[in-house]
Amino acid sequence: QRALFTRYTPGDWHKSNLTNYKRSETVRHTAEWLTADSSRLVQDKYQQTRKTQVETTKTLGQRVNDILFWKSELRHKQEKMIEETKALADMKERLERALANTEAPVQVSVLPGGLQALACC
Numbered sequence: 001q002r003a004l005f006t007r008y009t010p011g012d013w014h015k016s017n018l019t020n021y022k023r024s025e026t027v028r029h030t031a032e033w034l035t036a037d038s039s040r041l042v043q044d045k046y047q048q049t050r051k052t053q054v055e056t057t058k059t060l061g062q063r064v065n066d067i068l069f070w071k072s073e074l075r076h077k078q079e080k081m082i083e084e085t086k087a088l089a090d091m092k093e094r095l096e097r098a099l100a101n102t103e104a105p106v107q108v109s110v111l112p113g114g115l116q117a118l119a120c121c
Contacts, residue, residue: 008016
């Protein structure tokens with residue numbers, strides 16, 4: 001006879017089932033919300049990453065162009081300096097030759113009066 005009396009009544013089972021159903025419904029809703037939120041975060045981070053990559057690529061491109069510009073400027077200045085150095089070296093050589101050519105007449109002009117006449121003829 002004891003076996004006929006159960007610990008839980010059908011009402012208790014029904015109430016327990018409803019509680020479990022509501023709890024699982026809440027957990028499912030939370031899981032769906034987390035899934036949607038995670039997907040949104042992934043998309044946001046993907047878009048942010050793409051934007052950062054585009055900006056970085058643009059900045060690097062500008063820096064490469066700046067480097068190429070300044071490299072060209074330096075090369076141009078170097079060529080001008082080489083030309084100027086060559087011009088100065090040529091001028092120095094011409095001035096040294098001119099100085100050497102003026103030394104002979106100076107020596108003639110310092111000779112005594114009678115010898116000057118002999119030096120020029």
